[in-house]
Amino acid sequence: MLDTGPDLSDRLFSDFDFSNGAIAAVSGGSDSTALLLLLKHHLDRTLPAARLLAVTIDHELRPGSAAEAQAVARLCAEHGIAHRTLIWSGRKPSTGLPAAAREARYRLLAEAAEAEGICLVLTGHTADDQAETVLMRQARDGGRGLAGMAPAMLYDWRTWIARPLLGTRRAALREMLKRRGIGWIEDPTNTNRRFERPRMRISLAGGDGEARFAQAIAKAGQAAAEREELGSRAAAVIGAFASRPASGLIRLDRDFANEDSEAALYALRILLATVGGVSFLVDEARCRALFERLRSGTLCATLSRTVVDTRRTGIFLYREARNLPAVPAENRALWDGRRRITLSDRPDGLVIAPMGAAAKRFAPEGGVPASVLRMALAAEPALWRGGECLDFAGGGAAAPAAAIVPVVSPFARFLPSFDLKPAAAVAALIGAPPLPPSPFRGHDRGGGWAKA
Numbered sequence: 536m537l538d539t540g541p542d543l544s545d546r547l548f549s550d551f552d553f554s555n556g557a558i559a560a561v562s563g564g565s566d567s568t569a570l571l572l573l574l575k576h577h578l579d580r581t582l583p584a585a586r587l588l589a590v591t592i593d594h595e596l597r598p599g600s601a602a603e604a605q606a607v608a609r610l611c612a613e614h615g616i617a618h619r620t621l622i623w624s625g626r627k628p629s630t631g632l633p634a635a636a637r638e639a640r641y642r643l644l645a646e647a648a649e650a651e652g653i654c655l656v657l658t659g660h661t662a663d664d665q666a667e668t669v670l671m672r673q674a675r676d677g678g679r680g681l682a683g684m685a686p687a688m689l690y691d692w693r694t695w696i697a698r699p700l701l702g703t704r705r706a707a708l709r710e711m712l713k714r715r716g717i718g719w720i721e722d723p724t725n726t727n728r729r730f731e732r733p734r735m736r737i738s739l740a741g742g743d744g745e746a747r748f749a750q751a752i753a754k755a756g757q758a759a760a761e762r763e764e765l766g767s768r769a770a771a772v773i774g775a776f777a778s779r780p781a782s783g784l785i786r787l788d789r790d791f792a793n794e795d796s797e798a799a800l801y802a803l804r805i806l807l808a809t810v811g812g813v814s815f816l817v818d819e820a821r822c823r824a825l826f827e828r829l830r831s832g833t834l835c836a837t838l839s840r841t842v843v844d845t846r847r848t849g850i851f852l853y854r855e856a857r858n859l860p861a862v863p864a865e866n867r868a869l870w871d872g873r874r875r876i877t878l879s880d881r882p883d884g885l886v887i888a889p890m891g892a893a894a895k896r897f898a899p900e901g902g903v904p905a906s907v908l909r910m911a912l913a914a915e916p917a918l919w920r921g922g923e924c925l926d927f928a929g930g931g932a933a934a935p936a937a938a939i940v941p942v943v944s945p946f947a948r949f950l951p952s953f954d955l956k957p958a959a960a961v962a963a964l965i966g967a968p969p970l971p972p973s974p975f976r977g978h979d980r981g982g983g984w985a986k987a
């Protein structure tokens with residue numbers, strides 16, 4: 536896993552389908568510089584016509600950042616690689632700066648990919664980054680999140696971001712660059728003890744660092760396999776026990792919780808976030824408590840903005856009636872965290888607001904209690920103009936001016952490859968667009984990737 540011999544680039548990249556091109560995210564640090572040159576080497580040998588674009592994000596956080604981007608541009612010019620610098624010109628927050636920079640970086644990379652018609656972005660995260668991530672999460676959450684970074688993720692349900700160097704050591708990449716006489720930029724932030732990651736990086740360079748590294752990587756590998764396996768089982772539970780009697784309403788069979796309870800619990804956490812329009816999974820302990828109550832009898836409770844209502848004919852999940860937005864229709868906006876609005880026309884006073892009392896016109900069928908159906912539909916988005924409910928887009932009769940499409944809320948922004956299967960199952964359940972084709976050869980949509 537750690538050597539950087541001549542065929543390294545083939546081993547790193549041979550699983551990828553580059554026929555649609557790729558973007559390499561290059562900061563100019565050692566890891567992403569090595570990524571770029573290894574990728575260029577691989578493409579030159581295997582698919583010379585493939586498009587390769589290097590993108591550098593200038594976060595404008597340090598005085599030297601523009602010069603660093605120029606240095607990457609020069610390196611690219613020397614190697615015949617197209618390069619673009621994108622600037623994060625937005626307001627910089629005073630707290631949570633690394634997270635905000637990361638968010639902006641992914642957004643800009645995905646925008647560049649979309650502008651180029653490329654669906655694949657590669658980053659230079661290494662095994663060292665992985666160990667740091669795992670140990671930081673362990674220190675913060677006492678063991679949760681040990682799976683670390685996924686080998687790939689889907690960003691915004693449209694751009695694949697893959698980390699092909701996740702099994703490769705930084706020292707080996709630096710060795711390779713030195714052998715080829717190629718320099719790199721040392722980011723001073725990487726040694727700034729104000730930030731958590733540099734502190735962890737420095738501590739791993741200490742006496743017992745290698746042993747801690749090896750332990751963290753081993754744990755991460757095991758946790759990743761377990762997480763992917765749990766996801767597969769959760770997807771099976773969703774396929775077997777969940778249905779969607781109406782837009783915004785999920786029904787679970789009453790015996791949903793009885794067969795594979797860990798998988799059912801994970802499925803429930805994903806469904807609660809999806810129905811509630813929440814971008815993160817509900818706390819496991821709180822969901823487990825609700826789940827235990829579900830198993831032992833009837834219940835009507837709210838968690839993650841979702842009402843869980845057990846009736847004779849099933850367990851029903853629908854969005855609670857509080858804090859539903861009424862906002863002017865805007866193209867590509869996310870309504871209530873759970874519906875993507877696409878406008879084909881000028882909105883002209885069009886408002887997206889809950890259907891509310893207009894839901895009364897729908898009659899229940901197939902064992903759905905009337906009160907449950909109305910409460911679910913009342914929280915569904917409808918198109919309004921001047922106080923008149925024009926259409927209920929979720930009912931399949933959208934006005935031509937707008938399409939309102941469900942999204943899988945917890946995975947709409949970042950979908951780690953561990954969770955591809957449950958995400959695909961939920962997408963099929965709620966009528967969200969299917970996952971875009973995988974950038975790995977021979978992998979189905981929604982199939983898991985065991986690459987790390």
Ligand SMILES: Nc1ncnc2c1ncn2[C@@H]1O[C@H](COP(=O)(O)OP(=O)(O)OP(=O)(O)O)[C@@H](O)[C@H]1O
Pocket residue numbers: 559560561562563564565566567568590591592593594640657658659660664722725
């Ligand atoms: N400013 C940037 N422009 C383009 N890509 C970036 C930038 N910063 C980070 N990345 C991408 O994210 C990966 C991981 O980021 P991280 O902050 O750990 O890297 P770094 O320390 O800035 O640089 P490197 O990993 O290249 O040594 C990088 O390898 C690179 O692919």
